[in-house]
Amino acid sequence: MAIVQMQKFHVLSFKKTHEKLLQSLQNFQKAEILPADEGILLSDNHFLKDDSSAMTEKLENQLARVLWAKDFLANYLPKASFIQKLRNQPPTYTLAQLEHITETSDWETFVEDLRAKDRRLRMIAQEKQDLSKEENELNRWRYFDESPAVLNELKHSVGLLGTISNEQIPTLNHELEKYPSSYYQIIQQTTSTTYLLLLFHKTNQQKVRYSLSTVGFDEYHYPFQGKPQEALSEVKEKMAAIIAEEKEIKAALSQMKAEALQMNVIAEYYSSQVVKSQSKERLFQSKAVTSLAGWVPTAEAAKLEEQIKHATNNEYYLVFEEVREEEIAEVPILLKNNRWVAPFETLIEMYSLPKYDEIDPTPFMAPFYALAFGMMVADFGYGLILFLAILLAKKIFYFEAGMKRNLTFFQLCALPTMMWGLIYGSFFGMTMPFQLLSNQSDITEILLISVIFGYIQIFFALILKFYLLWAKKKQKFNAIFQAGSWMLFLISGALLALGLTILPDSSLSTVGGIGFAVALIAIVIGGSVEGETLAGKIGSGLYGLMDLTNYMSDLVSYTRLMALGVAGGSIAAAFNLIISYFPPVARFTIGALLFVLLHAINIFLSYLGAYVHGIRLQYLEFFGKFFTGGGRAFKPLKASNKYVTIVSDENKQQEEQE
Structure with a gap:
């Protein structure tokens, strides 16, 4: 019942093993990494900071791709109830298992396939919107049982399709009475608008058009081929086809529960790789040697050395130091x-x-x-x-x-x-x-x-x-x-x-x-x-x-x-x-x-x-x-545990034995 005693450590190892060393420390989960220049061994000009920003950016981009796929799939998978979420215990993995699953899976091809499906679903949504507009438009003229193109073939008459406000119908009748050779037919009427077919002699075209403008007639230009009813059937067939395609794609996505779980594992892997890459920026390196410093609980110092020894093939130099009085404010706190x-x-x-x-x-x-x-x-x-x-x-x-x-x-x-x-x-x-x-x-x-x-x-x-x-x-x-x-x-x-x-x-x-x-x-x-x-x-x-x-x-x-x-x-x-x-x-x-x-x-x-x-x-x-307070929390190098639970190799073995 106390504050855990800490020791500062500083380790020198060959550069060829530093990736494996960081991986081992991340799996150890009980060592906090410090900037190497804060360690016990003072670095001279032969040591330089490792610039891993490019690698970090690359890993972050990979993580972003996986997270996009994970979030995309979540929109289509069956939603678990709140009770089910509470009862589901997430699986545990070791870092080695994460790496194996990621390297053996063709996740990049899978993500590209999801992007293709996403693009197609977006296109389908746009097509549905366009077809819905066409369907609404054709529904207004579906009772016109001829192809509007015949109106352009009339020799002595002019035929127009258009709309007019219901309130202007009496005025339209009054205006058309001036031209005996004119005629109109109501195709469809809503609560506010009337859809009309107008016929009149070409000799009166200019005067009739002027009269129509005074009553708010809006001419309609038919953009389709064939009769409205036939065009409407074609639009409905297209709509049914893309709806069926959309359902097929979404049904396939809804069955990808296993793939979604794999995306969680891969996301955790790249998240842990980002953390490790960011930690590399705290290292000092020469042409052949890596310098790494950090804090570790005193009780875990021996296990830390075992991890380092195994990761470096026994080629390392490790120094431990007790906390000095001037370092007290900097020591991480673990209760x-x-x-x-x-x-x-x-x-x-x-x-x-x-x-x-x-x-x-x-x-x-x-x-x-x-x-x-x-x-x-x-x-x-x-x-x-x-x-x-x-x-x-x-x-x-x-x-x-x-x-x-x-x-x-x-x-x-x-x-x-x-x-x-x-x-x-x-x-x-x-x-x-x-x-x-x-x-x-x-x-x-x-x-x-x-x-x-x-x-x-x-x-x-x-x-x-x-x-x-x-x-x-x-x-x-x-x-x-x-x-x-x-x-x-x-x-x-x-x-x-x-x-x-x-x-x-x-x-x-x-x-x-x-x-x-x-x-x-x-x-x-x-x-x-x-x-x-x-x-x-x-x-x-x-x-x-x-x-x-x-x-x-x-x-x-x-x-x-x-x-x-x-x-x-x-x-x-x-x-x-x-x-x-x-x-x-x-x-x-x-x-x-x-x-x-x-x-x-x-x-x-x-x-x-x-x-x-x-x-x-x-x-x-x-x-x-x-009580004064002001201590900072101990933050060991480990995986994020955001998407799946990561345990050390030792804890995984204990879990399997139980």
Whole structure:
């Protein structure tokens, strides 16, 4: 339960084996690569950085092609349901297996085939759009049972096809009455437009056309061959043919599930190759030698050397070095805790990882957070349903490591929720046959417990601060006067409060008062360290007393443990009271549904409030006393695990044995 100890390593190997070395380190998954000039061995002018940008770009282009194919296929494959996605455990591969699958598959030809299908589908979509327009156009003239081309063969008459607004039909009749040798026929009529055939003598052509322009006649030029009905049949046949072709292509794509899975594997391979190629830019190379540096957990140093030895055929020079004081800020942070504490690391990661010379606050924060979380929900039924729901989900479904850790986090928080639910005697807002405290009548006692809880956590934070300062060189004075003084202040305050209230006849108030005065003096002395001049020391020392208000507000902040617990319990009880007023029949029908719905809402709000306010108490009231943070996460060279799960050769062997 601590920050994992790290070692810096620097390895020299022959250039001919550097690709295999990087591959081995990527498979090892436990070494972070640094720029070689930050290593232990100083590189001279004979070493130059490896420019692998061209190779990286080439690999990224290959990856882009595979990802396009993967996304393209996803549009046509049957969609798995949400439940199916949760139940499907992705297959695991080693890097060697990824390489073998990629090299033995003709994926580039497959991608080109998909691009051809994509182009054809796009062409079909355009053809369908064009044919649909033609079909709509022909539908308007399908009742004209002649080929419009005959209108161009008339010797003495002029024939026109066109449209006119329905409102202009009376005006058209009036205008055509001026020309006895004119005639029109309605081909089709919609709610707004009339489709016409017009015939008139050529001698009146100029006058008729002028009259037609005054009524908004729009001449139509028929672009097809043959009769409209025949052309319409041809268009429909073409439409049916390309729709059938489209269905055939999409049906073929929908059967490519195996190919899609293979695309995931190949995408992961090229993704890992991109990562490896980018890592090569951190190397230094001469004509024959490669220089590589990085960080590795101390416990994995021997295995790292085995990997290097195997990858280089025992032709290497490896140096390990312990962390130097000036490197502390640069050391990557990897936390290691037991199964009960590790899920709470997510809270540390959200805030800030500790620096290498700090302590991992996770095991100290976890019990306080869990107890505070439980006290803010404080219902046995709510805790039980959360615990069982997560337990069932983890048994039935597959979750990746990060999600599984988050679920375990809430499952662990459900345990103190049930514990406080038993203390309050609350089960879905109903009072259980036994209870130590009532969240309805024992408000003062619960408030006092909340403040005492906060007092203990703040005091514990000061103990950690004292320990951290005492462990550092030349910090023992600060440990006594900046942490010890506040510890004495809190102890004296507690003794003074006990002497004035519970034990007024004892000497506790006197001892507490003396300790209180000594603590204030020590606080001033501790604060004076920050001043440079005498006046500055006095000013900064007196200013340190302002932290008294911060400690008081910190203790008041813990009253939210009472407030949220009581509020959630009261809301749950109010829901039950409302449902109890229903008639018996309604109580066990609509009342049961309301019971589930209303308590589901209260459960969500209670857990959300407990999660957020619990985090606030840890980040401000607890961490603010001793924890600085600012560490960076350990990022080993490994595959991305975006598309399939990659494991080391060692883990794959263990998996197959199991």
